Amino acid sequence: MGISKIDKMQNLSKNQQIIFDLIDKSSEPLKAYTILFNVQKKGIKAPLQVYRALDKLVEIGKIHKIESRNAFIACHNSSCQVAKATAFSICEICEKVTEISSAGLSKYLANFKDKDGMKYSKYNLEFFGLCKKCR
Amino acid sequence: MGISKIDKMQNLSKNQQIIFDLIDKSSEPLKAYTILFNVQKKGIKAPLQVYRALDKLVEIGKIHKIESRNAFIACHNSSCQVAKATAFSICEICEKVTEISSAGLSKYLANFKDKDGMKYSKYNLEFFGLCKKCR
DNA sequence: TAACACTATGTAATAATATAACATTTATAA
DNA sequence: TTATAAATGTTATATTATTACATAGTGTTA
Known part of the structure; x- marks a missing residue:
């Protein structure tokens, strides 16, 4: 009766959820330090906290990195x-x-x-x- | 009797030529600061000198940037x-x-x-x- | 529950990548 | 030759990303 990978993908940790929400509601790709600036009021203070959440969100497919821009957008494509x-x-x-x-x-x-x-x-x-x- | 764009592409400036030669003879993509380190003996001392040459070489198609790796390789494909x-x-x-x-x-x-x-x-x-x- | 493994967090410092601003020189074209 | 564009040199700084180490939470399983 394990939890499947799909289920896990929906249980983001606190920092992951905060950062995903910000990216998801943005109309444009966000850069790591723009994200950092915008989540400081929520207690995320250091670049590493942002990069760790971004890495995880990319890994599970919730967001993508636009490599040529060093920026991140939420995935809106069920087929990727x-x-x-x-x-x-x-x-x-x-x-x-x-x-x-x-x-x-x-x-x-x-x-x-x-x-x-x-x-x-x-x-x-x-x-x-x-x-x-x-x- | 102007010089065509194709001809111009073959007349690299000094810095451009030094940096292109290094990338061209490399068996792997090179990063900007690796390039900088390797051309310092030839008088190129500052990051900007490297980045300017790289920008130009990319623009004229002599090299390509591997975006996911922040590294550069010589073009070996006449069709790009x-x-x-x-x-x-x-x-x-x-x-x-x-x-x-x-x-x-x-x-x-x-x-x-x-x-x-x-x-x-x-x-x-x-x-x-x-x-x-x-x- | 206790022990374990795994994931996530917090924090400081620093590494790696890239650009701005300004002065000067060289190459090319009219 | 004179104007123009392209390239160079130099210093400083901005932006992007990681290393290292300590701590805390979460789920598993013996």
């Missing part, structure tokens, strides 16, 4: 299996980031084989361009 | 149009990075449209897994 398959579009003017949810794309990438016939279990894809507003 | 379309495989154990050269993949991604029918002019894709040696 625990952070293993992520794709984003990034506007180079306003910096708006949107998670891409495309069955075709994820299928294509999950099945992609390199020259040696090797498949990869995990990927991150970042598209760049101009969003509707900024065109 | 001036750094606008890059794909890499990264071994999560030995950290070996290989640039992927796949006409199918680049065609698929160059033509990918999101839900709004929008195409993107630029992308970076990083695959993660275990390389042959580390399996």
Whole structure:
């Protein structure tokens, strides 16, 4: 009668919950020190407390890191299996980031084989361009 | 009788050439401060000198930044149009990075449209897994 | 319950990555 | 040649991330 991994994913610790809530309600990706500044009133004082929570949230797939921006957004895509398959579009003017949810794309990438016939279990894809507003 | 952009790409400045040579002959991606350490004997003393050369080399497509690793490798792929379309495989154990050269993949991604029918002019894709040696 | 393993937290210090600001020099084009 | 753009040199500082060590909570199981 163990607790499954799925169940565990829903029981965030105190710091994890505070930081997830902040990221989840944000309309844009947040940087670690922006997060730190915003949660200091809740008792989280040190960078490490933020980075530890971020690491865990990324690990369980609740948030993703936008590598080219060193920033974090909440996952809104049920099909990215625990952070293993992520794709984003990034506007180079306003910096708006949107998670891409495309069955075709994820299928294509999950099945992609390199020259040696090797498949990869995990990927991150970042598209760049101009969003509707900024065109 | 102007000099074309292609020609310009081959005339690197002194610092750019020193830093490109180092990256080009490296068997692994190099980090900015590793580069700095290695070119100090050649008179490049400050981080900014390195970052400026790196920025330029990325811009003209001679090198690429591996975003998830904050490291740089030389481009060995004639088909990545001036750094606008890059794909890499990264071994999560030995950290070996290989640039992927796949006409199918680049065609698929160059033509990918999101839900709004929008195409993107630029992308970076990083695959993660275990390389042959580390399996 | 007691002992254990595991996860999370708190705190200080510091490492690693990257940019701002300003002065000067070199290369290129008109 | 003169204007312009590109590159360099230098100092200081901003931003991002980790090491090391001590403590506390949570769940498991003997």
